[in-house]
Amino acid sequence: MxxxxxxxxxxxxxxxxxxxxxxxxxxxxxxxxxxxxxxxxxxxxxxxxxxxxxxxxxxxxxxxxxxxxxxxxxxxxxxxxxxxxxxxxxxxxxxxxxxxxxxxxxxxxxxxxxxxxxxxxxxxxxxxxxxxxxxxxxxxxxxxxxxxxxxxxxxxxxxxxxxxxxxxxxISETTQNGQARINVDRVFSVKGFGTVITGTLLDGPIKVGTELHLYPEGKKVRVRNIQVHETDVEEAFPGQRTALNLANLSKDEIQRGDVLSISDKLHDTWMLDVKIKCLPEVENGIGLWDRVRLLIGTREVMARTVPLGAEWIAPGTEGFLQLRLEEQVAVKERDHFILRAYSPMETIAGGEVLDVAPSKHRRFKVEVLESLKAKEEGSTEEIIADFMTNKKQPFTTAKELADYLGTAQNELTEILAEMVTENQLIQTKVGYLTSVSYAKLEEQASAIIDEYHKKFRLRQGIPTEEFRSRLRKNLSDKEITALLQLLTENQLIKSANDKLALAEFTVTFNKYQEAAQAKIEKMLADSGYTPVKKEDLEVLDKNAPEVLEAMNGDRVIFLTHEFVILKKVYQEAIDLIKKYIAEHQQMTLGDFRDMTQSSRKASMLILEYLDKENVTKRVENYRVLGEKGK
CATH class of the missing domain: 3.40.50.300 (P-loop containing nucleotide triphosphate hydrolases)
Known part of the structure; x- marks a missing residue:
């Protein structure tokens, strides 16, 4: 039965x-x-x-x-x-x-x-x-x-x-002519008996007294007692939930995810060749060197994916992968598994193992199988360029390359330096970019900023945080910072007041907007060191609201979302403060109020903004110069 x-x-x-x-x-x-x-x-x-x-x-x-x-x-x-x-x-x-x-x-x-x-x-x-x-x-x-x-x-x-x-x-009888195997899902100790493990028995029967091999530790253990559904038995059969009492093995020497088998031929492997089906809802499919979570047996192991015979496995399709594991596993051909994304942890694919001990030369199978010979005969530079061009993430660290090539990082130093010199690679603080990848990122960044310019013609540029949010899907914050540095060095973009603009972009007012600008500047100039409410400026002219926003950071300073001051007056305030503190070492709110002949509220608005900008620094009831004020 x-x-x-x-x-x-x-x-x-x-x-x-x-x-x-x-x-x-x-x-x-x-x-x-x-x-x-x-x-x-x-x-x-x-x-x-x-x-x-x-x-x-x-x-x-x-x-x-x-x-x-x-x-x-x-x-x-x-x-x-x-x-x-x-x-x-x-x-x-x-x-x-x-x-x-x-x-x-x-x-x-x-x-x-x-x-x-x-x-x-x-x-x-x-x-x-x-x-x-x-x-x-x-x-x-x-x-x-x-x-x-x-x-x-x-x-x-x-x-x-x-x-x-x-x-x-x-349900048909499970075959019983294989060599018994159990993926350990629980480990505990029973007083007077010792270590007990549980799991579903696979492949073949097991008897009391049987010697088993423990993977990946390689230790031999003996079955002292067997229970099936809380009943002692002499023999358990494939398909049964089984508890094994193991002799000469402490609880600390075995853990969930380990494998017990009669066979001594299971492979502790770092690589698997597999066939998978990618779920239709996986937006980006599965590409080269994606970091995934492999759930197989009772193990969860981190792995990298290398598509075989294709550049990537598209959503809703099947394909072949080589999985490069970060820990060894002991599995068999035809074992089923699940792949989950590294983050967010969502199921993306599943399949079965085809080869538990693939040849090492297969680690360089990146694109189609027909190109394998060319890749094997290619130089290290060609393999690096191919790997980096086809992986999803544009930036690649030296460690990633060393892991992929199976070599030490110091052995790649000279090769990478030469590729940088020959303009094949671009080096940054967070990793390397191929020239092709950088060109794509440059095009993407230009399109994002240009789109913003066309939508908001009177704004100085896209807020830096908004730009970053548009790129976070594929790049980390550190990688975005490195990209911005490259774009600035290559004079593609300019940055001011926490906004990004294309290098050639300028805000241009028509005669009506220029008239609104003049009204705004006159009111602010007349007000001097007394900030003006934004709403009072916006009623000066029908064009005032968008013109005022365009002037932000350039001709005017928003001390808060509500109060505005002329940038020229703001700079004069900084000069007064620096001179006063140079003579007196410190300054109080009252000192600044007296210097500017303004109200306490107006002085407080200006000083709190300067504190936030680190031009000044508040110490108890007085102020000294901050880092930006020195």
């Missing part, structure tokens, strides 16, 4: 744990933290005895986004999935991600369990069911049966048990 494992999946608070308790009487939220937070954090396990005598294992996988890796860890070996959906809420974003993960891992047998049906109006329930069908029509769950339940009242629970039994009877 087949050994069946059922998994539950669904959004947080949709009732997975409560449903399992109604089916089995077992509480899978066992830790204090899980009970306190009201959600599953780690994998929960239970078992169910069916009327036909079959005992079915159940894995309650976490529903919260933060615990997706725990969910994936529970899926290897699962035969049937109960997709749990709250009748009050319907399909949620987390539900969709769970469906993506399940299908990417090759699971095709589903039952949709609608929970809490007795808490909603029948008409609303029907609307939810229609919406579920509509949202799942393009997925492997399009024809999955929907079972309506309420774990509190017992509605639908008998019917669900019948459907589970029917599915269990139709």
């Amino acid at each position: 087949a050994n069946i494992v059922i998994g539950t999946a669904g959004h947080i608070d949709h009732g997975k744990t409560t449903l399992i308790k109604a089916l089995t009487g077992i509480e899978t939220d066992t830790t204090k933290e899980e009970k306190k937070r009201g959600m599953s954090i780690n994998l929960g396990f239970a078992y169910l005895d069916l009327k036909n005598g079959m005992r079915v294992g159940i894995v309650d996988v976490p529903g919260h986004e933060k615990f997706i890796k725990n969910m994936v860890a529970g899926l290897p070996g699962i035969n049937l999935v109960l997709l749990v959906i709250d009748a009050q809420e319907g399909i949620m974003p987390q539900t969709k991600e769970h469906i993506d993960i399940l299908t990417l891992l090759g699971i095709r047998d589903f039952l949709i369990v609608l929970t809490k049906v007795d808490t909603v109006d029948p008409d609303l329930k029907e609307l939810v069911v229609d919406d579920i069908r509509d949202q799942l029509k393009e997925t492997p769950l399009a024809d999955a049966e929907i079972i309506e339940t309420d774990a509190v009242t017992g509605t639908g629970i008998p019917e669900l048990l019948e459907r589970i039994q029917t599915h269990a009877e139709n």
Whole structure:
């Protein structure tokens, strides 16, 4: 008889744990933290005895986004999935991600369990069911049966048990002629027994007394005792949730993510050749050297992607990758896995392993397979240029290049310096750019600023922060700073008053705007050291509002969003302060008020702005010169 494992999946608070308790009487939220937070954090396990005598294992996988890796860890070996959906809420974003993960891992047998049906109006329930069908029509769950339940009242629970039994009877026996393997998902100690691990048994049977190999540590361990569904057994079979009591092994010597196997031929590998399917909603697809999270077995490992046979794997398509891992893993061909983006942590693809020990020459397969020979015979300079041209991120550090080439950074110093001299690369404080990449960034930056100039012809330029926000999707803040420095050095842009403009751009007023400017300047000049309210200036002329904004930082200073002063007067105030402090070492608010013959409020507005600009610095009740005032 087949050994069946059922998994539950669904959004947080949709009732997975409560449903399992109604089916089995077992509480899978066992830790204090899980009970306190009201959600599953780690994998929960239970078992169910069916009327036909079959005992079915159940894995309650976490529903919260933060615990997706725990969910994936529970899926290897699962035969049937109960997709749990709250009748009050319907399909949620987390539900969709769970469906993506399940299908990417090759699971095709589903039952949709609608929970809490007795808490909603029948008409609303029907609307939810229609919406579920509509949202799942393009997925492997399009024809999955929907079972309506309420774990509190017992509605639908008998019917669900019948459907589970029917599915269990139709699941074929797992092959038992392989070499047993377990991906460790939990490790704990039992007083009087020692170290115990749990996991789903894969590939072949295992008996008490069997010697296993621990990966990646390489240590040999012996099985002292086996439990399946809390019952001691002499032998466990593929597909069963299994607990192994291991002899001569402390709890600290094994951890979640490790692998136990009868075979001594598993590879601890740094690279994997894989075939993947990229999800349609992944905006940028998967490109060269993207940093991703590989979830395989019960491990999460950071990796870099190298597309094989194509420049990138487009959204909604399949393709081949080589994964360059940051930690070793022990896996087998045809193992399924999930790829999640490094940040934000979203599922982007899934697939299966084709080669667990690819040849090292494959590390240089960057574009199409037909170009492999040319790349292998190419110089280091050509490989660097090709790598940098095809990766998504324009900036590349020397460490990235060393990691990609499998060499030491100091061995690249001379080569990179020569490429800079030959204008193949541009060196910055945050990394290198190819000339082609810089040209693209230059074009992008020019387009952003030019678009702003055309939209706001009387403004001095785009605010620097707004410009940065337009580039943050592909560049870090440090990289944007480096780019701005290059653009300025190459005289493409100019910067003033925290605004960026194209080098040749100037604000030009027509005769009507010039008249408005004259009115504004006269009022401010007449007011002297007494700031004028913005609203009083804007009523001087119909063109005054946009002209005043264009003058900001150039002819006038906005001390606050409300008060304005003539820039010439502002500079005179700075000169007075510097002279006074040079003679008296410090200055009070009253001293400045007396010098300018202005009010206390006006003096305070000017001095607080100077403090903010670091021209002055307040110390208790007096001021000294700040860094910009010295």
